[in-house]
Amino acid sequence: MKSLIDICDLSREEIDSLLDTANDIIAHPEVYSEKCRGKKLATLFFEPSTRTRLSFEAAMYELGGNVLGFSEAQSSSASKGESVADTARVVSCYADIIAMRHPKEGAPLVASMHASVPIINAGDGGHNHPTQTLADLLTIKREKGGFDGLTLGFCGDLKFGRTVHSLIAAMSRYKDIRVVLISPQELKLPSYVKRDILQKNGIPYTQTTDFESVIDSLDILYMTRVQRERFFSEEEYLRLKDSYILTPEKLRRAKSDLCVMHPLPRVNEISTAIDNDPRACYFKQVLYGKYMRMALILMLLGVN
Amino acid sequence: MNIDSIKDGIVIDHIQSGKCMEIYRLLDLEKLDCQIAIIKNALSQKMGRKDIIKIDAAIELDFDLLGYVAPGVTIDIIRGGVLVEKKTPELPEKIVGVICCKNPRCISTTEQELPQVFRLADRERRIYRCFYCESMSK
Numbered sequence A: 001m002k003s004l005i006d007i008c009d010l011s012r013e014e015i016d017s018l019l020d021t022a023n024d025i026i027a028h029p030e031v032y033s034e035k036c037r038g039k040k041l042a043t044l045f046f047e048p049s050t051r052t053r054l055s056f057e058a059a060m061y062e063l064g065g066n067v068l069g070f071s072e073a074q075s076s077s078a079s080k081g082e083s084v085a086d087t088a089r090v091v092s093c094y095a096d097i098i099a100m101r102h103p104k105e106g107a108p109l110v111a112s113m114h115a116s117v118p119i120i121n122a123g124d125g126g127h128n129h130p131t132q133t134l135a136d137l138l139t140i141k142r143e144k145g146g147f148d149g150l151t152l153g154f155c156g157d158l159k160f161g162r163t164v165h166s167l168i169a170a171m172s173r174y175k176d177i178r179v180v181l182i183s184p185q186e187l188k189l190p191s192y193v194k195r196d197i198l199q200k201n202g203i204p205y206t207q208t209t210d211f212e213s214v215i216d217s218l219d220i221l222y223m224t225r226v227q228r229e230r231f232f233s234e235e236e237y238l239r240l241k242d243s244y245i246l247t248p249e250k251l252r253r254a255k256s257d258l259c260v261m262h263p264l265p266r267v268n269e270i271s272t273a274i275d276n277d278p279r280a281c282y283f284k285q286v287l288y289g290k291y292m293r294m295a296l297i298l299m300l301l302g303v304n
Numbered sequence B: 001m002n003i004d005s006i007k008d009g010i011v012i013d014h015i016q017s018g019k020c021m022e023i024y025r026l027l028d029l030e031k032l033d034c035q036i037a038i039i040k041n042a043l044s045q046k047m048g049r050k051d052i053i054k055i056d057a058a059i060e061l062d063f064d065l066l067g068y069v070a071p072g073v074t075i076d077i078i079r080g081g082v083l084v085e086k087k088t089p090e091l092p093e094k095i096v097g098v099i100c101c102k103n104p105r106c107i108s109t110t111e112q113e114l115p116q117v118f119r120l121a122d123r124e125r126r127i128y129r130c131f132y133c134e135s136m137s138k
């Protein structure tokens, strides 16, 4: 019985197979509408994340399955002090598969050690969020036709943004990738990610604080939120925040087939004036996330 | 006890000077009722000064733990008064119940009876990461 805790739990072949299934679901949704008839997904959300929970629930409904669960810790037995291990054992009696969101890092891993059904990590604190990475990969695959040879730009908070680290790790398995890291000094990609992923896989990368000098080289631009609380001072935040906002002016120099992505929610780092630009892919990314969750549920349940 | 002539036992040699009590505690040697000699600041050609622990019993040692806390020590296994084996413990792949995760957001800080598990992430740099949250040790 397999779970998905970290994107690195999946081999490249498994990811390619999930991408193929998602593409097939998009092409023939009717074929999949009864695949999970009689199956139940439990969404255990120990902290609220409406967006992710709805994506999982929509995915299960579109497969003809049912959903049960809770969306905050107060309404669960965790508020009475039940351990994650016990919750996992108990819910295994009711559901065929579990999607778990938890504020504590490693909680879904602990759940997977005790559950008798597959666990999907739907986000554990700031640690892992593998289904976001799956959504990102399907977006790139559909918008670019593949992964080899792409130049990927990551912009904003590259230090704490785990979605960036996971996507870089997943992309490192493909050929001729180049990475451009755009961030303030304070929020640079941690050196262990550079060493253990980029250098280890021989991926060429450049680091810059100057967004505008590199935007014309990118095939993918992955934007992230620059959070106020990451800065030492308010002045510094105010000085830097506008440098990492994507505006129509900055986009003018970009390639005509650039794909702009964002894990959402956005605050102001992408100007709404870009939303109707064909290069804006962040809302499609949400839709693709649902299809990848459908493909993942099918794979973990062993439904063909 | 003649500390130079152990019949059946173990000598932990080349301990960095000053570290012998830490190893004594970590290996739970106070639980043993056999004779144990602790030699501090012995002169060593190689190290200047070193500590040595001699245990006069054929016990099982946790080599993984020794490899983590005291890499570079040598372990002499003595049987019938003869040195039968010399070992140098290496950094273990996994350490259970020795390091505590310092990340306040880690599940190991709240989940009851969860063992503290660290895995070797980088042998060269001696970096261990928490099995649950992947934070670095120390």
Ligand SMILES: [Zn+2]
Pocket (backbone or CB within 6 Å): A106, B101, B102, B103, B106, B107, B108, B130, B131, B132, B133, B134, B135
């Ligand atoms: Zn931890």
